[in-house]
Amino acid sequence: MKIRRLWLTLANAVFCLSLAGCQETPPVPLEPQTTIQKGLELSQRLSCWGCHQHQGQGADLGPNLDGVGNRLARAELEGQLQTPRGRHPDSRMPSFAFIRPFEHKALVDYLLTLQ
Numbered sequence: 586m587k588i589r590r591l592w593l594t595l596a597n598a599v600f601c602l603s604l605a606g607c608q609e610t611p612p613v614p615l616e617p618q619t620t621i622q623k624g625l626e627l628s629q630r631l632s633c634w635g636c637h638q639h640q641g642q643g644a645d646l647g648p649n650l651d652g653v654g655n656r657l658a659r660a661e662l663e664g665q666l667q668t669p670r671g672r673h674p675d676s677r678m679p680s681f682a683f684i685r686p687f688e689h690k691a692l693v694d695y696l697l698t699l700q
């Protein structure tokens with residue numbers, strides 16, 4: 586019985602490894618500070634600053650994100666990232682619905698800190 590369970594776990598792990606993006610959550614839960622750091626890195630990697638500005642840095646194709654953490658609620662930020670056209674029908678912002686759930690959360694946690 587125990588050996589059978591071990592095989593099932595191993596088979597599951599191999600199957601999981603063969604799928605890209607299978608791991609939806611990081612192995613160790615991220616501490617809040619780490620999450621915000623991760624969100625900052627994601628904002629750089631995803632080229633948010635190719636369109637937005639924060640504290641005088643970045644571009645001005647989209648609105649300045651200074652104070653966005655005060656202006657918008659978590660749900661609005663989530664909506665903007667998932668379906669920008671849901672908020673602005675003719676939005677020029679691409680959807681970031683493709684990022685993984687924990688990355689999505691890190692990015693929103695980070696945006697909420699922008700004063």
Ligand code: HEC
Pocket residue numbers: 627628631632633634635636637646647648653656657662665669670672673675676677678679681692696
């Ligand atoms: C190609 C340019 C472009 C890129 C890249 C882009 N955005 Fe935007 N973003 C916009 C535009 C334009 C708007 C204005 C509203 C709209 O069109 O949806 C906007 C609106 C927003 C808003 C709402 C601001 C407000 O005051 O209402 C947030 C928050 C935001 N973007 C965050 C991000 C983040 C985070 C990223 C990176 C993951 C990103 N954007 C990438 C163009 C972009």
